[in-house]
Amino acid sequence: MLQCQDLSYAFPNSKVCFKDINLMTGRDEFVAVVGPTGTGKSTLLRVIAHLIPATSGRVLLDGREVMRPTSRIALIHQSIATFPWMTALDNVKLSLRRGEVDDDEATRISEKMLDLVELRGVEDEYPKEMSGGMRQKIAIARALAASPEVLLMDEPFVHLDELTASALREEIYELVFNPESSLKSAILVSHNLQEVVMLADRVYVMNGSPATMVDVVKIDLPRPRSPKDPHFFEYVESLFKDLNLRESKA
Amino acid sequence: MNPAIIGLATLATIARVFMLLGISVVSGWILAYGCIKSRKFETMFVPLTNALESIPVIGFLPIVLVVFVGNLGGGLGVEIAADFLVFDAVAWNIWIGAYQAFKTVPEHLLEVSDNYRFGFFGKLKDLYIPHSIPRLSSNLFASFADAFFYISVSEVFSVGIQSASGIVRQSYQVFGIGTLIAQFLQQSDFADVYISLGFIALAVIVATFGFIRFGQWAVARYGVDTTIQIRHGTGGLRGQLNQRYRWMSRYASRHLPKLRSHSVDDFATEPGLSLRQRIGKYLLISLAALISGYIVFTSIQVALGIGSAEWRSFLALTPFLLYSMATDYVRVGAVTLASLGLAVFAGYYLAVHHRAAAAIMPGVQAFAAFPAPAYFPLIFIATLPILENVLPTLYSEVYIFILGFLSCFYYVFFDFWIGVMGIPSEFWDVVDNHELGFFTKMRRVILPASFPYLITGLSSTINSAWAGIAIGEYWPKIDGSHNLIAGVGMMKFIGANLASGNIGAAAWVALLFAVVVVIYGLFFTRNLMDIARKKYVVEEGVFAA
Numbered sequence: 001m002l003q004c005q006d007l008s009y010a011f012p013n014s015k016v017c018f019k020d021i022n023l024m025t026g027r028d029e030f031v032a033v034v035g036p037t038g039t040g041k042s043t044l045l046r047v048i049a050h051l052i053p054a055t056s057g058r059v060l061l062d063g064r065e066v067m068r069p070t071s072r073i074a075l076i077h078q079s080i081a082t083f084p085w086m087t088a089l090d091n092v093k094l095s096l097r098r099g100e101v102d103d104d105e106a107t108r109i110s111e112k113m114l115d116l117v118e119l120r121g122v123e124d125e126y127p128k129e130m131s132g133g134m135r136q137k138i139a140i141a142r143a144l145a146a147s148p149e150v151l152l153m154d155e156p157f158v159h160l161d162e163l164t165a166s167a168l169r170e171e172i173y174e175l176v177f178n179p180e181s182s183l184k185s186a187i188l189v190s191h192n193l194q195e196v197v198m199l200a201d202r203v204y205v206m207n208g209s210p211a212t213m214v215d216v217v218k219i220d221l222p223r224p225r226s227p228k229d230p231h232f233f234e235y236v237e238s239l240f241k242d243l244n245l246r247e248s249k250a
Numbered sequence: 251m252n253p254a255i256i257g258l259a260t261l262a263t264i265a266r267v268f269m270l271l272g273i274s275v276v277s278g279w280i281l282a283y284g285c286i287k288s289r290k291f292e293t294m295f296v297p298l299t300n301a302l303e304s305i306p307v308i309g310f311l312p313i314v315l316v317v318f319v320g321n322l323g324g325g326l327g328v329e330i331a332a333d334f335l336v337f338d339a340v341a342w343n344i345w346i347g348a349y350q351a352f353k354t355v356p357e358h359l360l361e362v363s364d365n366y367r368f369g370f371f372g373k374l375k376d377l378y379i380p381h382s383i384p385r386l387s388s389n390l391f392a393s394f395a396d397a398f399f400y401i402s403v404s405e406v407f408s409v410g411i412q413s414a415s416g417i418v419r420q421s422y423q424v425f426g427i428g429t430l431i432a433q434f435l436q437q438s439d440f441a442d443v444y445i446s447l448g449f450i451a452l453a454v455i456v457a458t459f460g461f462i463r464f465g466q467w468a469v470a471r472y473g474v475d476t477t478i479q480i481r482h483g484t485g486g487l488r489g490q491l492n493q494r495y496r497w498m499s500r501y502a503s504r505h506l507p508k509l510r511s512h513s514v515d516d517f518a519t520e521p522g523l524s525l526r527q528r529i530g531k532y533l534l535i536s537l538a539a540l541i542s543g544y545i546v547f548t549s550i551q552v553a554l555g556i557g558s559a560e561w562r563s564f565l566a567l568t569p570f571l572l573y574s575m576a577t578d579y580v581r582v583g584a585v586t587l588a589s590l591g592l593a594v595f596a597g598y599y600l601a602v603h604h605r606a607a608a609a610i611m612p613g614v615q616a617f618a619a620f621p622a623p624a625y626f627p628l629i630f631i632a633t634l635p636i637l638e639n640v641l642p643t644l645y646s647e648v649y650i651f652i653l654g655f656l657s658c659f660y661y662v663f664f665d666f667w668i669g670v671m672g673i674p675s676e677f678w679d680v681v682d683n684h685e686l687g688f689f690t691k692m693r694r695v696i697l698p699a700s701f702p703y704l705i706t707g708l709s710s711t712i713n714s715a716w717a718g719i720a721i722g723e724y725w726p727k728i729d730g731s732h733n734l735i736a737g738v739g740m741m742k743f744i745g746a747n748l749a750s751g752n753i754g755a756a757a758w759v760a761l762l763f764a765v766v767v768v769i770y771g772l773f774f775t776r777n778l779m780d781i782a783r784k785k786y787v788v789e790e791g792v793f794a795a
Contacts, residue, residue, distance in 0.1 A: 051679045069682035081676030085698045094694060095684040146684055 657718025
């Protein structure tokens with residue numbers, strides 16, 4: 001489905017952020033990327049979405065190289081970006097402004113997405129009047145409204161309370177695996193190892209400077225997963241040790 | 251003339267301009283702070299600044315002549331008069347920029363500063379001033395350009411004086427490149443005009459690169475999470491300031507509950523002011539009050555000196571003057587629309603194509619700073635035969651439009667450019683990610699995100715268009731033989747009456763104009779700025795993790 005081949009990125013000041021990244025996510029697959037702070041995980045997502053061009057390497061979506069930003073790959077930022085001059089509904093409708101749907105249909109889809117993220121009833125409110133979590137839900141609804149095939153999530157639940165985050169994780173997970181949904185795959189960047197083990201089929205571990213992909217861990221647990229499962233805990237521990245060990249080596 | 255003297259005159263002018271830029275920035279910060287602290291002060295400040303900005307350099311001649319030349323007299327009086335005219339070219343735009351920046355400080359940062367009970371200087375130093383630097387950097391561009399644009403009518407000015415033997419033209423001048431160019435033009439010494447323009451070009455290009463570097467640094471350092479990379483380290487005083495500023499932002503985002511904004515403090519009861527700071531503050535206020543009081547007192551004296559017959563003639567003229575003013579507003583509207591169109595399309599292109607901007611912006615800036623009164627006669631001579639043929643009745647309108655456009659397009663152009671560069675990178679990601687078309691992107695994101703900058707730029711463009719139009723409407727013997735004079739126009743009326751020594755009539759129309767501009771300031775700038783503050787603070791759109 002989505003494939004990164006030998007992806008490298010250097011900042012404008014020539015400092016290499018990461019190099020030779022190979023990552024793959026198949027249809028109906030949930031992939032996570034973990035790594036210490038500053039390894040370039042967020043930058044990697046922006047490069048995958050082609051919001052910044054890779055220094056070398058390429059990204060393939062269904063076998064075709066991604067040459068420009070596309071709404072088929074939607075990114076949800078860590079620092080929540082909502083437009084303060086637009087209502088919640090207008091923020092979501094923004095992703096449907098390409099002229100492919102009429103305004104009524106755009107409103108209907110946007111309301112459905114707001115409903116999905118449990119923001120029904122606040123359509124006419126402005127982001128400024130909302131909490132950080134509610135703003136993030138708007139950003140998620142906006143990304144989903146565009147009917148993406150791949151969803152890139154950069155710490156998307158970090159502003160949410162645990163109850164909301166847990167519910168939203170389930171919603172996103174169901175969307176990825178729902179045959180009627182446009183979503184086919186998701187890549188999650190997170191520091192929350194429990195969240196990663198809960199959602200991911202495969203976990204890529206980034207480390208070093210410049211960062212490289214140092215390990216891939218397949219999470220072989222049946223779904224639905226439970227943190228109370230001893231195997232679940234073992235995976236969390238293993239990832240934690242993996243990160244710690246490699247960080248101390250680095 | 252000896253090129254060394256021309257070089258020296260250029261340096262004198264540069265020193266004059268930079269000194270007045272400095273005064274404008276410092277006074278702008280203090281006045282802007284006054285505005286956010288007191289609604290009453292703001293109600294007076296905004297329309298008054300608009301009025302002062304709208305009145306062209308020549309509109310200040312009656313005041314300058316009476317207050318500085320007449321009362322103070324001598325070399326000092328003429329120097330202060332010239333400084334006042336240059337100040338008129340640079341200050342208002344910076345004041346409006348500082349006001350706009352102070353009005354749009356994100357609320358969570360205000361709450362942090364209140365929480366830690368920052369005093370008057372603390373708030374200025376660590377919050378308002380850092381926040382205003384990106385916006386002022388764009389205004390400094392424009393103000394510097396404006397100062398040079400009008401340098402040949404600021405450093406040297408003349409007026410008709412009625413005497414027993416008829417009208418005598420009295421000229422006043424200070425040492426500077428503007429004065430030399432005016433002299434060379436008068437003597438048809440075009441070789442020295444070109445040398446002078448060469449010196450100005452050199453000065454302007456060097457200054458332009460300096461301003462551009464400063465603008466990039468300002469946006470990278472003090473803009474909130476822009477796409478521009480910060481190039482320098484965080485050492486030194488600037489680094490510490492920046493660190494503190496960013497820390498405040500992060501701290502507020504993470505830990506502070508969303509509360510309503512702070513209470514309105516009184517200047518006198520602010521916490522954290524030492525005795526020295528209080529004395530300094532009151533000295534500044536007293537000095538400003540003294541200068542303003544002196545100008546007002548002298549103006550009242552002049553008004554009382556006018557006889558009743560003259561007042562009656564002024565009143566009888568008023569309907570015609572209002573018609574002339576309306577005609578000029580149409581001209582200003584045309585110039586503003588053209589400037590806005592250029593700003594939105596070209597400004598946007600340059601903001602997203604950094605390499606093109608690096609190549610083009612210095613040229614635009616240098617061109618904007620070139621004194622049109624010095625080179626425009628050359629354009630006039632080259633184009634008059636064609637335009638007279640093609641537009642026999644309207645050609646003067648074309649020249650007025652060009653002069654108006656040259657005098658003000660860069661305000662909205664530069665402000666919009668800086669505004670677009672300051673849009674957070676997350677917003678660009680969303681726009682790109684959802685493949686928004688050009689017009690959707692403009693309407694939904696770019697224009698709203700740069701709205702405060704656009705208002706500042708538009709306001710200055712509208713206000714400054716008057717100055718270019720004033721030059722174009724009344725320019726006798728522009729090329730030695732032709733007159734460039736508008737059919738109808740308020741600025742033509744002012745120019746013609748100043749030349750014939752009828753200062754009272756010129757002052758009367760300037761007063762009428764000031765009243766109209768005050769109303770415009772109340773209904774346009776302040777209201778739009780309020781909307782910008784409530785709705786279009788782009789920094790509030792990114793909830794930092």
